[in-house]
Amino acid sequence: MAAIAISAAHPILVTRVNHKLSSPNSIDFTNRAFLPVSISLKPLRAVLSSSAVSTEELAAGTGNNSLTLRELCQGHVPEHVLRRMEETGYVLPTDIQREALPVLFSSRDCILHAQTGSGKTLTYLLLIFSLVNAQRSAVQAVIVVPTRELGMQVTKVARVLAAKPLDTDLEHKLCTVMALLDGGMLRRHKSWLKAEPPTIVVATMGSLCQLIEKHIFKLESVQVLVIDEVDFLFNSSKQVSSLKKLLASYSSCNNRQTVFASASIPQHRRFLHDCIQQKWTKSDVLHVHVNAIKPLPSCLHHRFVTQMVLIPFYLTDMWEKNEASNIAILNTV
Ligand SMILES: Nc1ncnc2c1ncn2[C@@H]1O[C@H](COP(=O)(O)OP(=O)(O)OP(=O)(O)O)[C@@H](O)[C@H]1O
Numbered sequence: 001m002a003a004i005a006i007s008a009a010h011p012i013l014v015t016r017v018n019h020k021l022s023s024p025n026s027i028d029f030t031n032r033a034f035l036p037v038s039i040s041l042k043p044l045r046a047v048l049s050s051s052a053v054s055t056e057e058l059a060a061g062t063g064n065n066s067l068t069l070r071e072l073c074q075g076h077v078p079e080h081v082l083r084r085m086e087e088t089g090y091v092l093p094t095d096i097q098r099e100a101l102p103v104l105f106s107s108r109d110c111i112l113h114a115q116t117g118s119g120k121t122l123t124y125l126l127l128i129f130s131l132v133n134a135q136r137s138a139v140q141a142v143i144v145v146p147t148r149e150l151g152m153q154v155t156k157v158a159r160v161l162a163a164k165p166l167d168t169d170l171e172h173k174l175c176t177v178m179a180l181l182d183g184g185m186l187r188r189h190k191s192w193l194k195a196e197p198p199t200i201v202v203a204t205m206g207s208l209c210q211l212i213e214k215h216i217f218k219l220e221s222v223q224v225l226v227i228d229e230v231d232f233l234f235n236s237s238k239q240v241s242s243l244k245k246l247l248a249s250y251s252s253c254n255n256r257q258t259v260f261a262s263a264s265i266p267q268h269r270r271f272l273h274d275c276i277q278q279k280w281t282k283s284d285v286l287h288v289h290v291n292a293i294k295p296l297p298s299c300l301h302h303r304f305v306t307q308m309v310l311i312p313f314y315l316t317d318m319w320e321k322n323e324a325s326n327i328a329i330l331n332t333v
Pocket residue numbers: 010011012043044045046047048049069089090091092093094097114115116117118119120121122123262263300
């Protein structure tokens with residue numbers, strides 16, 4: 001049996017919110033929000049509705065702060081990616097994109113802290129596309145995700161942006177995106193990693209650490225490391241210790257840029273302090289916190305699908321411990 005809940009949420013935030021500088025490393029764009037629905041399910045990413053941004057909504061965005069995404073990214077992100085971005089329907093930036101992109105383009109490490117569905121994925125993907133060079137045969141960006149589902153969704157968005165724009169005859173090589181996710185990593189992925197490295201890798205912590213330990217994958221060529229949904233990693237001591245190891249080895253790489261993304265950062269001051277103290281990030285790491293103020297326009301529909309299944313009792317414990325989140329359908333017993 002399956003139940004489908006559809007909620008309209010959060011597409012294009014056109015209102016600038018209060019700026020409150022709470023610490024030198026923390027920008028808090030907070031204004032208490034009237035969030036439409038509080039969704040506490042494990043993050044299944046929302047799907048962009050095919051309806052493009054309407055002219056009214058575009059007009060609504062024309063205030064002092066109404067740079068388009070193209071204008072924000074111009075000079076940083078290659079033209080063919082900008083075209084794909086627009087073809088997909090990303091025209092106006094969300095608040096987190098508006099606030100974080102200039103910071104990210106200036107090479108600073110960043111903690112992107114904004115609620116689910118605020119557009120953090122596109123924010124860090126645009127940074128990645130601004131840095132990587134598809135002509136180089138090396139992994140230049142790594143995105144670490146907590147679950148396989150999330151990894152598949154991030155990979156899909158990255159591939160959409162990396163694809164050839166419509167009606168173009170691009171001659172040069174395009175970025176390639178490889179998903180190295182728990183439970184789906186094939187032997188041929190490993191050989192491909194060595195023989196013809198992809199530009200961007202999306203990986204779960206387990207798979208990535210395995211490859212690093214076996215010396216199949218090295219962080220040396222990685223220019224940007226993104227840890228998505230970092231708060232989910234905090235739930236497991238095993239994940240935390242892998243994360244610390246990963247960040248420690250990345251800290252010795254030249255030209256590194258580290259981005260954390262999350263809808264919630266418990267004890268964010270402490271986390272910021274640790275980032276600097278442990279050299280997980282550069283010392284000028286910035287915490288960009290955005291919270292919505294308004295109910296949102298209706299051009300975007302988030303769909304969350306809940307599958308109601310009978311779960312054998314021994315799995316409920318795993319589920320609570322966040323270990324069985326990859327189970328989509330279970331055979332009932
Ligand atoms: N500038 C934009 N214009 C229109 N739609 C956008 C824009 N940026 C993101 N979206 C859409 O909004 C939805 C949510 O975006 P996204 O998944 O990046 O949010 P998120 O903050 O990463 O969420 P999560 O906390 O689940 O990681 C997606 O469907 C995405 O396609």
